[in-house]
Amino acid sequence: MTTKKMSAENETCPAQALLKMLSGKWKPEIFRLATKGPLRFSSLLREIAGSNKQSLSVALKELEEAGLLEKVIIREKPLHIEYNLTENGKSLIPIFEQLESLG
Amino acid sequence: MTTKKMSAENETCPAQALLKMLSGKWKPEIFRLATKGPLRFSSLLREIAGSNKQSLSVALKELEEAGLLEKVIIREKPLHIEYNLTENGKSLIPIFEQLESLG
DNA sequence: GCAATAAGTCAGTTTTTTATGACTACCAAA
């Protein structure tokens, strides 16, 4: 295979990283719901119309890797997992709300 | 062809439209430069490292269709075209700067 | 052990976005 270079992440624009964290087909809606309270996978799947397991899984992972969400195992009645906003995630709420009000 | 439905634009999240307007590989950088002054196609191509005609063309068209940029024909020495921020575009500068400062 | 609930993963496919290189259209100057 020819050694072709991959997307060299041209981060010349400071806003780009943040925009990338929140953009995509499902991440804005997931983030918005996360600001309301803890998220569960199965609930998201039910509540977000038109979504699907794979895409939500990928989106949640990206939000987690971006440091906006964290996974918590809840050892209760039916053992399950919660996704919560991290401190970093919470710090984005004000600007996210502005985006909402302008959109 | 089977009548398969296309992306039904699930705009349940108010921030989504705005995020989409500004996201992508080149749009953030183009918008940032536009806040500094009028843009010319050939200059963008030179100044944005790693870019290419087709992608810039698509990005400019999307920014234009989103109502953030407008095309102006300049009848001068070498006749050319300028892209300027619209009033709508200018109204996004504050939030864009916040995105930059947080990124 | 067997079924149910929760939270996914995996392989394969389709759709969207981005990239490449050749080509076009307009105007102006020589």
Add this chain to the structure above:
DNA sequence: TTTGGTAGTCATAAAAAACTGACTTATTGC
């Protein structure tokens, strides 16, 4: 009328993002 600058388009290809349906893993209740 040929050349040069500016601003693209077009067909095509490659890469990334999103979708589908089958399958997996872990725990609990019977």
